[in-house]
Amino acid sequence: MTQRFLSALIMLVALAACAGGPGPVSVQPGAENLTPVQLDSLWRSADTAFKSGKWDDALQRYQRFLLEAPPGDPRVVEAHMMMGESHFAKKNRLDAAREFRRVSDETPTHPLAPGALLRVGDAYAALWRRPELDPSYGQSALATYQELLSRYPDSEAAKTAQAKIAELNNWFAAKALKAARYYLRLKAYDSAIIYLRDLLATYPRADVAPEALGNLIRAYRTLGYVEDVRETCEYLRRFHPDAPEGEESCAEVPAAGGVAPVRADSIPPLAPPADSTPRAAPPAGS
DSSP states (O other): OOHHHHHHHHHHHHHHHTTTOOOOOOOOGGGGSSSHHHHHHHHHHHHHHHTTHHHHHHHHHHHHHHHOOOTTTTHHHHHHHHHHHHHHHOOOOOHHHHHHHHHHHTTTTTTHHHHHHHHHHHHHHHHHTTTSSSSSSHHHHHHHHHHHHHHHSSSHHHHHHHHHHHHHHHHHHHHHHHHHHHHHHTTTTHHHHHHHHHHHHHHTTTTTEEEEEEHHHHHHHHHHHHHHHHHHHHHHHHOOTOOHHHHHHHHSSSOOOOOOOOOOOOOOOOOTTTOOOOOOOOOOOO
16 A cells, blocks of 8 residues: 555656656755865955945855855855945945844954944944934944943944944934924923933033033023023033134123133033923924
């Protein structure tokens, strides 16, 4: 019985083949299919495509290299790095971030790991195209740069990350200033003041800090908050002595005697008011 069943099964398979059924399944070539010389040639061709800016060719060749390379080949890590750069050049930022993240997480002690983590942050930062847009990717970039500072504090990549963090903080501050302007246009001065004070408390060294102070002074003056105008003018003159906002907003406010200007890098954060919970954010792009 069993013999007859097997014979029938073989005949059915043969008939299916004769009837135009699917051909044999191709097998993905493994590392044994390329000699070391051929593998080296494949690597050079991938490198040439990358240096020529042929990103699709480079991605294809690096992917083939990864399929063919034997375990432990030191070029595997670099291949993932180059694939990340190729995706980045093609503006496939999330694909780039995934390749860079593989380098930093799967080989954390590799010399390329700090730079790869930096590039993860760069990929997220590139997805936040304008300050007024949703800052989620900017927050992911900031978290990644901070992770880099924690994991590789003495690396050159960490030094670069510090500057990137400052740039992101400028964008976060610019977004908050845009929201404050929105409320100022509506004459919703209390809401504008909350945004401005929160901006100055969180990003006191941001490039837009003097402008935020000038807007804060004008809002206080409109509401008749004389003491707040005086204190904010003192702060502006002390920590931003060269800012034009000081002359424009505080021309009629006497300068406090005996207060010497100090460098901007020593600015303490302003204490936000007790009711500093921001109101609902204005519509994007307003």
